[in-house]
Amino acid sequence: MNKIFVLGFLLFPFGLLLSNSTKYSPKQTSETFSALQKTKFPGEIVYKKYCISCHQPDGGGVPHMNPPLINTSYVLGDKEPLIKIVLNGLQNTKIDDKTYTNPMPPLKALKDQEIADVLTYVRNSFGNKASAVTAAEVKAVRNKGK
Amino acid sequence: MKKNILISVLLLSAAIFAIFSFTKISSSTKIIPLPKADIDNAGLTLPAGFSALIVADNTGEARHLAVTKEGDIYVKLGSAKDGKGILFLQDENKDGKVDKQSGFGDYGGTGMYVKDGYLYASSNTDVYRYKLNDKDEVADQNNPEKIISGLLDRGEHNSKSVTLDNDGNIYVNIGAYSNSCQESDRTPGSMGMKGCPILDSAGGIWQFKADKANQTYGDGVHYASGLRNVVGLDWNQKDNALFVMQHGRDQLHDLFPKYYDSKTSAILPAECMYEIHKGDNAGWPYIYYNQIQKKQILMPEYGGDGKKTADKKYLDPVVAFPGHLAPNGLLFYTGNQFPEKYKNGAFIAFHGSWNRSPEPQAGYFVAFVPFKDGKPSGKWEIFANGFAGQKNLSPGSAKHRPCGLAQGPDGSLYVSDDSKGTIYRIMYSKK
Numbered sequence: 001m002n003k004i005f006v007l008g009f010l011l012f013p014f015g016l017l018l019s020n021s022t023k024y025s026p027k028q029t030s031e032t033f034s035a036l037q038k039t040k041f042p043g044e045i046v047y048k049k050y051c052i053s054c055h056q057p058d059g060g061g062v063p064h065m066n067p068p069l070i071n072t073s074y075v076l077g078d079k080e081p082l083i084k085i086v087l088n089g090l091q092n093t094k095i096d097d098k099t100y101t102n103p104m105p106p107l108k109a110l111k112d113q114e115i116a117d118v119l120t121y122v123r124n125s126f127g128n129k130a131s132a133v134t135a136a137e138v139k140a141v142r143n144k145g146k
Numbered sequence: 147m148k149k150n151i152l153i154s155v156l157l158l159s160a161a162i163f164a165i166f167s168f169t170k171i172s173s174s175t176k177i178i179p180l181p182k183a184d185i186d187n188a189g190l191t192l193p194a195g196f197s198a199l200i201v202a203d204n205t206g207e208a209r210h211l212a213v214t215k216e217g218d219i220y221v222k223l224g225s226a227k228d229g230k231g232i233l234f235l236q237d238e239n240k241d242g243k244v245d246k247q248s249g250f251g252d253y254g255g256t257g258m259y260v261k262d263g264y265l266y267a268s269s270n271t272d273v274y275r276y277k278l279n280d281k282d283e284v285a286d287q288n289n290p291e292k293i294i295s296g297l298l299d300r301g302e303h304n305s306k307s308v309t310l311d312n313d314g315n316i317y318v319n320i321g322a323y324s325n326s327c328q329e330s331d332r333t334p335g336s337m338g339m340k341g342c343p344i345l346d347s348a349g350g351i352w353q354f355k356a357d358k359a360n361q362t363y364g365d366g367v368h369y370a371s372g373l374r375n376v377v378g379l380d381w382n383q384k385d386n387a388l389f390v391m392q393h394g395r396d397q398l399h400d401l402f403p404k405y406y407d408s409k410t411s412a413i414l415p416a417e418c419m420y421e422i423h424k425g426d427n428a429g430w431p432y433i434y435y436n437q438i439q440k441k442q443i444l445m446p447e448y449g450g451d452g453k454k455t456a457d458k459k460y461l462d463p464v465v466a467f468p469g470h471l472a473p474n475g476l477l478f479y480t481g482n483q484f485p486e487k488y489k490n491g492a493f494i495a496f497h498g499s500w501n502r503s504p505e506p507q508a509g510y511f512v513a514f515v516p517f518k519d520g521k522p523s524g525k526w527e528i529f530a531n532g533f534a535g536q537k538n539l540s541p542g543s544a545k546h547r548p549c550g551l552a553q554g555p556d557g558s559l560y561v562s563d564d565s566k567g568t569i570y571r572i573m574y575s576k577k
Contacts, residue, residue: 048504052503053400056540057504060542061542062500092300099301101304106333
């Protein structure tokens, strides 16, 4: 079974409590721990589950297909449009003068906290540095759209 | 005595004439020696006896290319650079390196092909042809003949590659504007649209007349269907048939995690080479090809579970490569420069994967498949590697990504790179 999936499965229902899991082998648990120790961002788990295949482990995206998350106005600028992209997806858009052809599906099924976490992670990884996104901000944008 | 002198003079003149004529003939048929390879073989790893050089660099998004009988190179750029979408590269001092560059055609695109006195070029919606003069140069760069127009471009898989047969037909790929014909493209769990409506105008190969202006869908023949996206295609002269390389679907794990783990999703489905005849259907989006089990598997969007096979039988591939390598160029080698093994075999330029993460990416090489009598006669192998210039492969940071292939008049193999715009020439120099 996919390690990341296991990780995601463990994390969200039990809120970062991993120590007493007996369902998984000791090896997996220790790997889980070391993965957690490496990052201070819970959003990394969300990123690895939902974003990594298109936006890539280094956030570099795929030229002409999937936009990079490194040093772009979309990621580092206003939070509201960024939150909207995650909620509603994006299709065939020009970003910083470059066209990307693969559509991004809407991820509105994610919880406010998960979206806040992953955006905070993205805004502070791959060389990015920008303010955190809170669950309340995600909630406000989500409610506006209704 | 006088007679003898006369004979001698005649003989001498004949000899001089013969020598002179011979020199003239041999100079006109003189084989131009191969240029010097780069010391590091242009950064490539090649089989023994082969060498390479960079003939041009930083040309732009060099998609497909064509080499004329004079050795000049036409390159189609993915997007026009300084208002020029087609480059014409020449090597005037014959040292192997381009020293004269010009351009024309203000549109981006992929297709580039030279045949019977014309240069064919495609944008993402249209196909043009330019008349060539006896030196294979385009005389009127501003007024090409628009032979096909109005082909679908909805962003995803919009490149229109072209190749020609020997009966005056041109074949154009129209890629599906979708990954797997889901109701909501690339959305986890979304099921496939019933009777995939994309297939009526995309996801296949269309045949048009190469010499007829202003054709569109209605004038063409829907030659083959069920092909998700083809970028590399070529006419096999030995078999007198069209061969194509399909880009297989993405994201089996992302979209259907209950049936596929990320390791399986990194290698499935196969990137397939198909031999195409009129009316063929390769099965997208209903099936994919599993290269390990050598079976057509029902797509999860259409009721599959990773194991079920389809009731209906679709076209089987002639070669099945590992998943996501992204074949962007296909060329059947008809030259005499390379060793016998390569004659009539297929070279495939693999652009390199993005859809294998979190597993390592793969591809970014040119592969070779030996052919005999129009059929594969052995296993595929990596022919030229090292384009990415790094061990950890990633589409964003790869230095070069192989895209187009062309054969030079002397049998050299040319490879284009649409990342940095490098044009490579690969030669066999061991005698």
